[in-house]
Amino acid sequence: MIDFGLxxxxxxxxxxxxxxxxxxxxxxxxxxxxxxxxxxxxxxxLLVGRLVNVAFDAPGSFGRIGDLLIIRxxxxxxxxxxxxxxxxxxxxxxxxxxxxxxxxxxxxLALIGxxxxxxxxxxxxxxxGPAGSIGLRPPGVATTMFPVGLAVAVVVVAVAVxxxxxxxxxxxxxxxxxxxxxxxxxxxxxxxxxxxDVGGIEGPRAMLVVVAAVAGVATVRAVASIWxxxxxEGLTRPHLTSIAVAVLSAPVLAWLAVQTRRDRAQLxxxxxxxPTD
Amino acid sequence: MSRRLLVAAGVVLAIAAAVxxxxxxxxxxxxxxxxxxxLPAEGEFxxxxxxxxxxxxxxxxxxxxxVNIWASWCGPCRAEMPLLQAAAASYEDEAVILGIAxxxxxxxxxxxxxxxxxxxxxxxxxxxxxxxxLDVRAFPTTYVFGADGTLRAQVNGGISxxxxxxxxxxxxx
Numbered sequence: 310m311i312d313f314g315l316x317x318x319x320x321x322x323x324x325x326x327x328x329x330x331x332x333x334x335x336x337x338x339x340x341x342x343x344x345x346x347x348x349x350x351x352x353x354x355l356l357v358g359r360l361v362n363v364a365f366d367a368p369g370s371f372g373r374i375g376d377l378l379i380i381r382x383x384x385x386x387x388x389x390x391x392x393x394x395x396x397x398x399x400x401x402x403x404x405x406x407x408x409x410x411x412x413x414x415x416x417x418l419a420l421i422g423x424x425x426x427x428x429x430x431x432x433x434x435x436x437x438g439p440a441g442s443i444g445l446r447p448p449g450v451a452t453t454m455f456p457v458g459l460a461v462a463v464v465v466v467a468v469a470v471x472x473x474x475x476x477x478x479x480x481x482x483x484x485x486x487x488x489x490x491x492x493x494x495x496x497x498x499x500x501x502x503x504x505x506d507v508g509g510i511e512g513p514r515a516m517l518v519v520v521a522a523v524a525g526v527a528t529v530r531a532v533a534s535i536w537x538x539x540x541x542e543g544l545t546r547p548h549l550t551s552i553a554v555a556v557l558s559a560p561v562l563a564w565l566a567v568q569t570r571r572d573r574a575q576l577x578x579x580x581x582x583x584p585t586d
Numbered sequence: 587m588s589r590r591l592l593v594a595a596g597v598v599l600a601i602a603a604a605v606x607x608x609x610x611x612x613x614x615x616x617x618x619x620x621x622x623x624x625l626p627a628e629g630e631f632x633x634x635x636x637x638x639x640x641x642x643x644x645x646x647x648x649x650x651x652x653v654n655i656w657a658s659w660c661g662p663c664r665a666e667m668p669l670l671q672a673a674a675a676s677y678e679d680e681a682v683i684l685g686i687a688x689x690x691x692x693x694x695x696x697x698x699x700x701x702x703x704x705x706x707x708x709x710x711x712x713x714x715x716x717x718x719x720l721d722v723r724a725f726p727t728t729y730v731f732g733a734d735g736t737l738r739a740q741v742n743g744g745i746s747x748x749x750x751x752x753x754x755x756x757x758x759x
Contacts, residue, residue, distance in 0.1 A: 320600045367668045369702055375661035379744060434746035440759065447749075450739065450756045538751035540669065541676040545747075 314433035318426055323348060325425045326418040333473060337406045337414040346415060347422070350396035358389025365546065386530070387550045413476055413515035416522040420469035423526060427465060430458030438536035461533045468525035475521055479514035479569065513572060517565040524562050527555035614721040618643035618735050625682065625707040631696050633712030634686070636719055642684065642709075643731055650681045650738075650757035651731040652750070655717070657690040658698035660725040662744040667702050669747055673754065674706035681754050682707070688717040689725070732757050 323344055330343045338346055362383040363370045370376035394412060401411030430436030437447050438457035446453050510518065534548035544552075623641035626632055634642070643651055654670055656663035667685075674683040685704070687695035688711035699708055711717050720729060723742060730739040730753045739753050 317600050320596055324596060324600070367665060370665060373661065373664070376665050379662050379665045383747070434749035437748070437752055440756065447752065448739070450753065452756060452759065454752065538748050538755055540673045540747055540751050 314429070317432050318429035321425045321429050322351070322422045326422045329421050330418060333417055335414050335418070337401065337404075337411045341404070343415070343418050346397060346400060346411075347393075347419065350393040350400070351422075353396055354389040354391075354393030355384060356389075357392040358384035358386060361385040361388040385550070386547055387554055407511050407515070409515040409519060410511050413479075413510055413518035416518055417469045417473035417476065420465055420472060420522055420526070424462045424465035424469060427458045428462035430462075431456070435537070438533075438538070455536065457533050457536045461529055464529050465526065468522070468529065472518055472522045472525065476510060476518045479510045479518060513565055513568045517562070517569050520558055520562045520565055524555060524558035527551050527558060531555050613737050613740055614719065616719045616721075616737060618731070620644060622647075625684065626709050628705050628707070631692075631699060631708055631710060633692070634709040634716065635713055636715035639686065639709070639711075639716050643735060646682050646731075647735050648733055649679070650733055650754060652681065652683045652754065653720075653729040653731065654683065654685045655688050655711075655720065655722050655725065655727045655729075656685055657687060657725050658694040659690065663726040664698070664702065666726060666744050667704055669745070669750065671702075671704055671706060673750055677754060680758060684709070686711055686716055688714070688722065730754070730757055 326347075327342065327344050335341075335343060335346075356377075359377060359379075362385045363377060365385070366383060367376070397415060398408040398412055401408050404411075431445075436456050436458035437444070437450075437454035440452040440454050442453065444453040444455040528551075530551035531548065534545065534551060539545045539548075618640045620637055620641045622645035623638060624645060625642055626634075643653075652670070652673070654663075654666075656667070670683050670685070673681075677683070683706045685699075685706065685708035687698075687708065690710075692710050692712075695710060720727070726744060728741045728745045728750070729737060732738045738757055741749060741753075
């Protein structure tokens, strides 16, 4: 039986960010579109997430290809995401693009893709949270329930916009000119403005964008999981994992924010000084 | 041109998928009646006629019953059974999980349960009538009967943890 809800979600996850790419163009994918760069990592990430889920919840299904491919039965989000990110990074390295630069470049569009996936929860299971007067009535349920998945989608879109703004800020003229002023001191001939920019932002600034995206998703998932129905007492494994990722990424994000602010001040100073012979 | 065709095909596919996904199954008109019967005991795997099945449901009035129709040849059935087992342990006396093997060989179904270590009550649709009265169109299919015995929900295909918990919680309210 084909899972049409999942099929629709996957089409939207690839299609919508590809449309958004018209307004948020990639800088590190000159010969590749968002779709080209993410489709294989997403598929592999989905399979790895499913394998991890089976390993924890139904180890008896190992060795049965049919069971392993039933994505609807559960996918562990963070292991899958980790593998997808590693594959994207590896692709960036193969293209001669900075690994973190590629990830930072893709982060806003990837967040839009994730928001779309959550938004498509209406067509799959797993959208509804607590019963209440505000919300929708899912099939087979007598009361209205708050659509947590839709709320997550809206918040993740906001995170995507914020991460995009962060990436643009990291790539704004003072920071970029400062970096180029430093570079041009060592260059002869070609001026900085004539270079084909395939790298986007780099170093701690790029890392800040990547970690901000991860922390944003982890925080949203950790908070949303509070309201999602589940079997049994206590926190579910996906909920615990999201909390762990959010807690781990928060200090890294803070440290990178301080670091980039310091670098930015230094680069602005270097830009105002100009190249030296 | 070919790119436009691809986009158009994607849009048509997405709309078709949306329509199919949002289509709510019409619930069968089955209403449990007859003499109350006990649930199959743990480790027991008996054949049930539709009257006996109906009696088992009548015997559980006062608490919701989740009926899961499965078969040993069905991959998604195998995938969701650990979730049903966890639900049976979690809801304990509040709600009942009842598995019914249908369109299957009884020995294969029995071996399937043993293989997965399933302990919640299970029976075998010995005449094929349970399959018919519940209008089963996909394997697995999960039905939720309320505490008053009325059929409240039907989920065709594998069920997710959130959906299962949401339906049971709703039936318990």
